[in-house]
Amino acid sequence: MGKLYLVPTPIGNLEDMTFRAVKVLKEVDLILAEDTRTSGKLLQHFEITTPMHSHHMHNEHKTVDGIVARLQSGEIIALISDAGTPAISDPGFLLTRACVEYNIPVECLPGATAFVPALVNSGLPNDKFVFEGFLPVKKGRQTRLKQLAEEPRTIIFYESPHKLIKTLGNFVTYFGAERSISVSRELTKLYEETVRGTAQKVLEHYIEKPPKGEIVIIVEGKK
Structure with a gap:
């Protein structure tokens, strides 16, 4: 064997x-x-x-x-x-x-995975969390967002740069403009960046500065 x-x-x-x-x-x-x-x-x-x-x-x-x-x-x-x-x-x-x-x-083997450093450096609670990965592109997306709006644990998402603005807009709509989030991109690379703030503020940031690279989003759970 x-x-x-x-x-x-x-x-x-x-x-x-x-x-x-x-x-x-x-x-x-x-x-x-x-x-x-x-x-x-x-x-x-x-x-x-x-x-x-x-x-x-x-x-x-x-x-x-x-x-x-x-x-x-x-x-x-x-x-x-x-x-x-x-x-x-x-x-x-x-x-x-x-x-x-x-x-x-x-x-x-233990080793690299993107969501762990993004979660740890987000400043959001990491004692309990859920990993969602990529949201559905079309079918089931709205339903899943409505369900996650009630999730009390910190939520982890993966997203591509060209869909980030849409997803952040969804968070404002379904989770609320004041929900705290953290967006990490290009982790471990030369231009690594983490942007933290409310869903609305982070959305405005990336509307002004379109993102590049692989992205991990950490979203505060419902209080």
């Missing part, structure tokens, strides 16, 4: 790659990568020559059975995403679930 490793990769700064992650990626038989071009640069930087196959949201339903068969035959395989920890708003859940079902050992 083989083993599946879930290996976090840096969300921006390559110095956040752990020694253990590099060691595992060098020793496994195969690396499954969300985008082999993106991951190829990472592997080259750390002089990792392990063979790599593509495993992403568009093909994971088709490839899981084949990967499970390889694991059952004794191969040791690592799964990485483009950035951060696999299965956190990235591919990984389906394969992990299949491995658990077939009693294949699974080990997830």
